[in-house]
Amino acid sequence: MLYNRNDNLKGLIMKKFLKELYGTGIIFFYYIKWLVFLGLPLLYYGLDYKHNTIMDILWLYCAALILKDFIFAVILKKKHGEEEFKK
Secondary structure, three states: OOOOHHHHHHHHHHHHHHHHHHHHHHHHHHHHHHHHHHHHHHHHHHOOOOOOHHHHHHHHHHHHHHHHHHHHHHHOOOOOOOOOOOO
16 A cells, blocks of 8 residues: 555645634634624514525524523633633
8 A cells, every 4th residue: 555645645634724623613603602692583573584404404403502601700700711720
């Protein structure tokens, strides 16, 4: 079996692309989650926009992110990057 250098290069490019896509998703939803969570019901019920399945899925994802933030901030009382020190 011969080793193909192009296969390794393609793998590295794909890995870099997926990391950038993941980072972009995190930044996007960090800033946009409240806008989507509050704005989409307003568009649907206040302005009579048609329901869109993709936007509904994004709304559910934003709701899950908000719930996760609430659990970490209020229930577990942890902030990102902090650990509790027990004495």
